[in-house]
Structures are given as C-alpha cells and as structure tokens.
C-alpha cells in the first residue's frame with residue numbers, strides 16, 4: 015500500500031521541494047486569486063523566470079507550423095494556399111513515418127531519416143567534422159537525454175557516489191536532475207568579473223575538492239551559458255577539453271543556445287569541432303555528449319518536446335544502454351521529431367518559404383540581441399544592481415545587492431534573500447523572475463534571472479515594474495552592504 | 497568515464513536483451529536486406545506483433561487531425577474548407593495553451609482544462625461516480641504513467657523487494673518495465689479454458705507464493721485483456737477488488753482498451769465504477785490507479801504520446817510525488833494533450849463533424865470485431881492451433897502445439913520454441929508476430945500473438961502467409977505433442 019509515505023521509494027522521497035517550486039506555487043496562487051476576482055495592482059502574472067518563449071508571446075516559425083499542420087492532416091497536401099515547398103516537405107516527412115502517419119510509434123532513438131538530417135546538420139555546422147546518424151539520439155526534450163546519460167553514470171553512495179563538476183551558476187533545472195539521478199554536485203565557480211568565463215585553476219581546485227567526498231566522473235558545461243550569457247572562445251573550450259582528457263572525465267555540453275549568439279565579435283563554436291581540431295590524441299579518446307533542443311531560442315517549440323544528443327567516443331555497449339533506456343518512453347513524440355528535421359534543414363534560397371523563414375529568424379535574433387542590451391543597461395542603472403552583458407543564450411543574470419534589512423528578514427522567515435525579493439516582486443507587481451539560489455548560488459551573493467527572449471513591449475513592462483518595485487524597496491531599506 | 501561497461505550503473509546494466517528485441521532486430525535486418533535488393537519471396541515485413549494501428553494501415557480520426565492541424569497553424573482558423581466545429585474547438589484549445597501556442601510548456605501533470613475534460617468523461621462513463629481533475633495525471637503515454645507508479649512503489653532488495661502480482665499471460669511490455677523499476681514479478685495464471693478469466697483461488701495461491709520471496713504490494717490487471725481479449729464481468733471485478741482490499745494491495749488497472757469491447761453480450765465496466773457501488777468500506781479505502789491512452793483502439797494515436805491515469809484513494813503526499821516525478825519530463829507533448837481532450841470530448845449530435853466522426857469510429861469497431869472473429873476461426877482451422885475467441889482489446893492470442901522436432905531444435909539453438917517459430921515465419925514469409933514467451937509464458941505452452949486492429953486485407957494476407965508457413969512446417973515435422 016502507498017497510503018503511508020513511509021513506503022514511498024526512499025530515493026523518490028529524497029527529492030526536495032526546491033526554491034523553484036516555492037516561487038512556482040506562489041505564481042499559481044496569485045494567478046488563481048486574480049481569476050477569482052481578488053483586486054491587484056496588475057492584470058496578471060508575467061512569468062519570465064524560465065525559458066518559455068511562446069508563453070511569453072514570441073511567435074512560432076511559420077514554416078515549421080505549416081509543415082506540421084499538413085503532416086497531421088494530409089488532406090492539406092492539396093491546399094494551394096500553402097506554399098509548395100511546405101507541401102513537398104510534408105509529403106517527404108510522411109514517407110519516413112511508419113504507415114505514412116504521425117500516429118505510429120517510431121524507433122526509440124528516433125526516426126532514422128531524421129537522425130541522418132541531424133548528422134548532416136552537424137557536419138555543416140562543424141565545417142566538415144564527420145557525424146554519424148547512429149551516434150545521434152532523439153529524445154522527448156534535451157532534458158530527457160541528459161537524464162538518460164546521468165542515469166547511466168550514476169552509481170555508488172557516499173564517498174563512492176558519482177560526482178559531476180557543475181558550473182556555478184548553473185541552469186536552474188540541473189541541481190534537481192542531479193539529485194533525482196542520485197549524483198553528487200561538485201561545484202566550480204564561474205568568473206563573474208570575466209563575464210562568467212570558465213577558469214582552469216578553479217576546475218582543478220573543484221575536482222580535487224570533489225575527489226575528497228565523491229567519485230567525479232563527468233563535467234557539465236553550458237555554452238552559450240545558461241543563465242550567464244557567456245560564450246566560450248576557442249581557447250577556453252580547448253582548455254576544458256584538455257582538462258577532461260587529463261582527468262578522464264566525460265564531457266556533457268548543453269549547447270541548446272547555439273543558434274543565439276549576439277555578442278559583438280562572438281560566435282558559437284561547438285565542443286566537437288574544437289575537439290576534432292586538437293588531433294587524434296583527443297578526437298579519438300575524449301568522451302563527449304552534446305545536447306541540442308527544439309525548445310532552443312529561435313524555434314522555441316518547448317511544448318512539442320523534442321531534442322537530441324550526439325555521443326562521441328562512447329563505448330558501443332554504452333550506446334546500446336542509451337537506446338534501452340530511451341525504450342521506456344517507447345518513442346519520442348512524432349510531431350516533435352518532424353519539427354527537429356525542419357529545425358536542422360530549413361528552407362533553402364530559392365524555396366518558396368525561404369524569405370519568410372529568414373525574416374522570422376532575423377526578427378527573433380534582433381529582438382533577443384536588443385533585449386539583452388536594453389535589459390543590461392537598464393538594470394545597471396538601478397542602484398544595487400549590476401549585470402555582466404549577455405553575449406548569447408536567452409537569460410540575463412544580474413547581481414543584486416540587497417539591503418541588510420531584507421537579508422535579516424529572509425533569515426527570520428527562513429528563505430533565501432533573493433527568493434524573498436522575488437516573492438515580494440511577484441506579490442506586489444505580478445512579475446515572476448528567477449532567484450540566483452535556484453542556479454546553485456552558494457557564495458552568499460544574490461542574483462536575479464530574467465529570460466530576455468520575450469516581445470520588446472513585455473520586456474519594457476517588466477523592466478518598468480521591476481524598477482518601481484526595486485526603488486520602493488531601496489527607499490524603505492537603504493542599502494548597507496554595497 | 498563510461499569507456500568501460502564496468503562503470504555503467506549496475507541497475508541499468510541488469511536490463512536483459514528480451515525475446516522482443518531479438519525478433520525486433522531480425523525484423524529490422526530483413527527489412528534492410530530488402531532495401532538492399534536481396535531477393536525474398538515477399539515485398540516487405542508486415543509487423544502485427546504489437547499494437548501500432550496506424551503503422552499497420554488503419555486511418556486516423558479526421559476530426560482529431562483537423563483540430564490539431566488548426567492548433568499548430570492557427571491561420572487555418574479562417575479556412576472555410578474545414579468544418580466550423582473543428583475551427584471553434586481549435587480556438588477553444590488554443591485558449592488553454594499558455595501564450596495561445598502549442599509551443600509552450602504546460603504544467604507537468606497536464607493542462608488543467610484537459611484534466612477537467614478527462615474527469616468529466618470519467619463521470620459520464622461511470623454513470624455519475626465522481627471524478628476530480630486533481631486526481632487525473634496526464635503523461636507522455638500510459639506506459640510513462642505506469643512507470644511513475646512503479647518507481648514510487650519500488651523499494652527493497654531480495655526478500656524485501658516490492659512485488660507485483662502479474663497476470664500470465666501479461667502485456668509483452670510489462671516484464672521489462674517491472675525489471676527496469678527494480679520490482680519482482682509475482683505471476684498469477686489466467687484461466688485459458690475459461691477464456692482467460694481471473695481466478696480468485698489462483699490469486700491467493702500466487703500471493704502466498706510471492707510472500708515467500710518478496711514483498712507483494714500491488715496487483716496489475718489488464719482489462720479488456722492484453723493479449724488475451726478477455727473482458728471481465730461485474731462479479732469478477734468485485735472479486736478482485738475484495739481481494740485487493742483484504743490483502744491491502746494497490747490495484748493498477750490497464751483499461752486502455754475500454755473503447756473496444758465487441759464480444760456478444762459483453763460490455764466494458766471500469767474498476768472504479770464497480771468499486772464505488774461496493775459501498776464506502778471499499779470506495780473510500782481501496783487504492784486504485786486506472787490507465788487510459790491515446791494509443792488505444794479507436795484513436796490509435798501512438799506517435800503523439802499521451803495518456804492519463806486516475807488515482808483513487810491515494811495519499812495526497814503520494815500525489816505530490818507523482819507530480820514531482822512527472823516533472824523530469826518537464827511536460828507532456830502538447831499535441832498529444834490536445835488530442836486527449838478530443839478523445840474524451842468528441843463531436844456531439846448536431847455538430848458538423850458528428851456524422852463523419854461516428855462513421856469512422858463505427859468502421860474501426862466493425863473492422864476490429866470482424867477481424868477478431870475471422871482470425872479466431874481461421875486459426876482454429878489450422879492443425880496445431882487453438883485460440884480462445886477475443887471479446888475485446890486488439891490482440892488475438894492463440895495456442896500453438898509445436899512439433900517436437902521444433903522444440904528440440906529450439907533447445908539446441910537456445911531460444912524459446914515460439915520465438916524460433918516466429919523467427920522462421922519472419923524469415924520465410926516476412927510476417928512478424930509475437931511469441932507467447934514475451935507475454936511471460938512459463939507453463940511450457942506455446943502461443944502466438946497477433947494484433948488484429950489492422951485493415952481487413954492486411955489481416956487476410958497475414959493469415960494466408962501464416963497458414964502456408966504453418967502447413968509447410970507441420971508437413972515437414974508432423975506434430976507429436978497434441
């Protein structure tokens with residue numbers, strides 16, 4: 015019987031209620047109050063704490079949606095109001111679905127044709143570095159793929175438990191994932207004053223420290239950085255690879271924001287590309303997993319649930335287990351898989367949809383880059399806030415110098431001070447931002463996280479309300495800890 | 497490093513290569529050979545070993561696909577060639593998506609509006625028995641929901657490991673799921689000569705036996721039966737409920753084929769409905785989880801990945817953990833969730849789409865029921881085959897009396913004899929059927945499993961090729977074990 019929690023699987027029971035779910039519950043509560051007619055100084059909650067672009071009002075890419083609509087309802091193949099390349103593409107994709115229907119199960123690692131499309135995309139992206147469909151695994155979101163890899167790595171308890179070198183700050187979803195998988199988080203601090211760069215000596219320090227209390231077997235990297243907005247250059251990537259090679263660590267690289275680098279003079283470089291230019295000593299030995307997602311910046315199709323990972327230098331038997339573990343889901347949702355194909359193989363010059371597609375992508379990129387700059391400047395003008403400029407990705411991560419009154423109050427009510435700040439902001443202004451402690455902050459510093467992939471007017475509204483709240487707060491509690 | 501399998505998570509490593517994957521690999525191999533131009537006496541593999549109706553050529557429900565197409569590409573809201581009720585429904589569904597887009601994440605337990613639609617459907621189905629949206633959890637397929645419940649139940653090792661009373665034969669996917677979850681399968685035999693009914697004294701025997709080597713805490717039921725085609729009557733369900741109540745077992749009921757009962761005089765009765773007519777002593781205490789799926793008979797939308805479970809009498813804290821565990825997937829694919837809404841709230845009389853919808857459903861049901869009868873009669877006419885008639889569900893499960901030569905040969909090549917039969921059938925005729933050992937058969941009897949939710953001409957082709965293979969086999973190896 016499950017009637018008593020005593021009997022719930024002890025591993026599951028260990029999952030903590032995170033700061034994230036505390037704020038999430040409060041947001042749901044406020045939303046419900048508004049629905050029930052409770053008077054508030056705002057009309058609804060604006061949630062830009064996490065990356066969900068469509069929810070925030072960003073528009074989907076028409077080409078993607080048109081092709082999917084035809085695949086779902088193939089009678090539209092004959093509908094002349096839809097561009098010809100849309101219909102041809104839908105026809106081609108239906109051919110790779112079993113029985114010509116998106117309603118059939120697929121191989122658990124994904125539709126072979128689409129795994130091939132992804133490999134082709136990777137080859138183009140990495141200027142010729144080889145990539146093979148068999149090394150590409152499609153899953154219901156990149157987080158699912160990551161979970162599979164974590165589960166494969168997990169073993170031991172206490173001092174022998176698998177440890178993962180994890181950046182601080184890290185994506186706010188990561189600590190819970192590591193916890194669920196039964197792994198030890200081994201923190202390495204990113205360098206705020208260098209725009210959140212990775213520091214080699216810090217990696218060595220962290221590893222040494224980790225080896226004292228667990229068995230570190232992997233390093234996690236987010237590039238472009240979530241939530242930091244940092245974009246690694248060639249030299250930095252090379253350093254991390256050499257470090258992983260020397261220390262025999264698996265490299266897990268979240269590269270889901272590869273399509274959204276906007277910092278002046280910055281470009282996205284994949285770990286795989288750098289690895290393959292370092293010579294066979296590295297390219298044939300370092301174990302690398304790279305994640306990408308349909309939820310990423312320009313597509314923003316979080317709800318369709320699809321992502322992929324490419325495994326490099328992984329033991330064939332490990333690949334077999336990856337496949338086995340993906341089997342539990344039976345297969346990845348087909349609409350998501352088809353959308354992945356469209357993401358990695360967009361319309362080409364000359365295709366009917368090319369111009370529209372290109373304009374839509376450019377607009378999203380322009381919005382993102384302008385928002386990044388605008389939010390950075392705006393926040394830096396507020397007393398007690400200072401952010402590093404974001405160079406890529408969809409977040410801005412800003413330091414928050416809190417009045418000591420607030421820090422004291424937080425101690426009394428037993429929440430982190432940045433969570434308290436976010437709670438007050440949510441209650442007073444209906445603006446839902448993320449708190450740095452969700453990103454693993456343990457330095458005692460406080461931070462705010464904003465998703466900046468939102469329509470410009472939404473961002474303006476958020477900034478205005480944030481400023482109004484923040485200035486009221488500073489006014490009431492003059493800062494003392496700056 | 498994962499470079500050596502020594503380091504793969506020992507639990508994951510324990511997952512065996514099942515008979516299922518052996519046949520699956522062979523089918524893939526044969527398909528590949530044909531693609532490479534190898535000459536075969538058949539054009540391709542016909543796979544009816546598992547339930548994947550669209551793959552086998554069944555058609556989707558137009559209403560479902562039309563509404564989804566509009567939801568994906570909202571410009572179609574203005575397309576007058578689509579029925580008005582389709583467009584109105586799509587508009588309504590877009591309103592319940594965050595930001596009006598299927599591209600947004602949803603609550604991890606599903607879109608609240610759709611959980612409510614499901615609860616309303618359950619109330620209608622169960623003639624007024626109350627159902628609450630908060631007890632309904634949407635997941636990426638019913639198998640995912642089942643996995644969550646299993647993970648919650650799992651604990652202990654050896655003698656203290658959680659055990660699950662499991663029917664023999666059981667769904668071919670179940671043994672692997674139990675294995676993955678780290679649970680002990682405690683078999684109870686269904687009564688073949690009573691059309692695979694559940695037998696109370698056998699449940700008692702099995703439980704007693706299970707208590708000797710594990711900690712049985714749940715009983716799994718498939719009704720309508722997969723793969724047996726059995727449909728339980730009121731009395732039988734009541735017996736199982738009393739048994740579960742007396743023995744304090746959680747009841748896990750796979751009711752995914754609730755829409756496909758065709759046996760003369762048979763009807764689907766939900767466990768919940770029976771439970772609630774048994775009085776408060778039962779209806780307020782017995783813990784019940786019921787599963788349903790979009791992959792089920794009439795919809796057959798396996799590729800969209802959505803299902804739900806309703807939890808009855810479960811501890812609120814357990815509900816909390818269910819929600820937490822669903823969080824790892826972030827959310828269920830939105831297209832699947834919307835399709836669930838359409839499944840439980842189809843067009844009503846008077847709606848534009850009502851007639852087409854009704855005709856399509858009737859056609860699917862008629863095909864299924866005719867196929868069930870046809871396959872049963874055809875197989876029973878073959879020497880060495882005898883099947884119980886199916887009353888519901890989408891499988892026929894037929895006893896196979898194998899020549900002793902074949903049984904000997906199987907011993908030599910170290911496969912189960914029914915797997916050997918299926919391998920030969922696949923190689924010689926390109927027909928892919930399931931083998932009873934995948935359904936947990938341990939009695940030494942042999943069985944074949946056919947999915948009968950396929951177009952009539954496909955079934956005829958399968959039957960003809962099966963007969964031709966079978967008669968050749970019998971001819972070469974006259975049966976001796978009848």
Ligand SMILES: Cc1ncc(COP(=O)(O)O)c(C=O)c1O
Pocket residue numbers: 065154155156157158185186187236240268270306307308309316319320321826
């Ligand atoms: C670090 C990180 N990567 C990727 C994603 C996208 O996840 P998915 O691909 O599963 O939608 C998220 C979303 O929360 C994330 O936090």
Ligand SMILES: Cc1ncc(COP(=O)(O)O)c(C=O)c1O
Pocket residue numbers: 344547636637638639640667668669718722750752788789790791798801802803
């Ligand atoms: C016993 C059983 N129930 C339900 C299903 C449908 O699973 P899902 O809802 O995850 O598609 C299957 C599919 O294999 C099954 O074997």
